[in-house]
Amino acid sequence: LAKTTQPISMDSYEGQEVNITCSHNNIATNDYITWYQQFPSQGPRFIIQGYKTKVTNEVASLFIPADRKSSTLSLPRVSLSDTAVYYCLVGDAGNTGKLIFGQGTTLQVKP
Amino acid sequence: DADVTQTPRNRITKTGKRIMLECSQTKGHDRMYWYRQDPGLGLRLIYYSFDVKDINKGEISDGYSVSRQAQAKFSLSLESAIPNQTALYFCATSDLIDRGPGTDTQYFGPGTRLTVL
Numbered sequence: 001l002a003k004t005t006q007p008i009s010m011d012s013y014e015g016q017e018v019n020i021t022c023s024h025n026n027i028a029t030n031d032y033i034t035w036y037q038q039f040p041s042q043g044p045r046f047i048i049q050g051y052k053t054k055v056t057n058e059v060a061s062l063f064i065p066a067d068r069k070s071s072t073l074s075l076p077r078v079s080l081s082d083t084a085v086y087y088c089l090v091g092d093a094g095n096t097g098k099l100i101f102g103q104g105t106t107l108q109v110k111p
Numbered sequence: 112d113a114d115v116t117q118t119p120r121n122r123i124t125k126t127g128k129r130i131m132l133e134c135s136q137t138k139g140h141d142r143m144y145w146y147r148q149d150p151g152l153g154l155r156l157i158y159y160s161f162d163v164k165d166i167n168k169g170e171i172s173d174g175y176s177v178s179r180q181a182q183a184k185f186s187l188s189l190e191s192a193i194p195n196q197t198a199l200y201f202c203a204t205s206d207l208i209d210r211g212p213g214t215d216t217q218y219f220g221p222g223t224r225l226t227v228l
Contacts, residue, residue, distance in 0.1 A: 004153075032214040043115070043201050043219025044154070087153055091213020097167050099213025101153025 004088050004102035011108045018075045020105050022088035025069045033064060033071045034089040038104070044087060047073065075107075083109045114138045115220035117202050123226045130189045132223050134202030143185035144203040144212065145169075145177060147196075148222075154201065159212050160185055192227040199224050 005023040012018045024033070032051050036044035048055055050062040050071070061074040075082060085106050091099035115136045124130050134143065141162050146154040146169075156169030158177040166177060174196060178186045189196055200223045205215040 043222055046216045089213055093210040093214045095211035097169055097212055099156055103153050
């Protein structure tokens with residue numbers, strides 16, 4: 001299964017757009033990409049999922065290039081409450097049970 | 112009330128003791144998962160269950176066992192705890208879909224912080 005690599009930390013300011021990239025060079029054909037958000041003392045919370053191209057929901061966008069070797073989570077106009085750890089996850093749709101989380105990116109949003 | 116609950120929230124135990132962590136959910140989901148999280152690392156899958164009669168090993172099942180007592184309950188046991196099992200443990204649930212785990216939308220509990228001395 002694809003190893004996932006993310007930046008350890010990022011800083012931003014309120015109102016800015018934030019892009020967090022996850023590298024997964026060995027992604028397989030059956031793999032999906034999912035992003036989770038985690039606040040201190042809480043479990044992760046689903047943000048968005050995609051397979052290819054672009055996916056958008058009410059809180060984020062996910063950009064996946066044609067070769068799928070990376071993915072970028074885009075958070076528009078962040079606020080202080082977006083300060084959290086963000087994890088990318090690559091999982092096999094083929095029901096092998098294989099899934100791998102990245103080590104997480106700590107996003108600090110400043111006023 | 113929380114949809115996915117875990118008990119206990121914190122536990123300190125000694126090497127060699129048997130420990131059970133419990134997870135309950137009111138979401139009506141068929142799939143349930145157990146993960147561990149270590150500082151600076153992502154989550155790693157221990158076991159997962161697609162229904163009451165289905166149990167599957169994850170990446171790091173050695174030293175752990177599970178029991179799916181009902182659709183709503185999934186327990187994780189450490190038969191003989193060791194210090195390197197000190198970690199944060201999460202339970203998660205998801206709706207049954209026709210794709211593998213890690214490709215579904217998972218709902219996580221608040222976690223159990225386990226310390227093995």
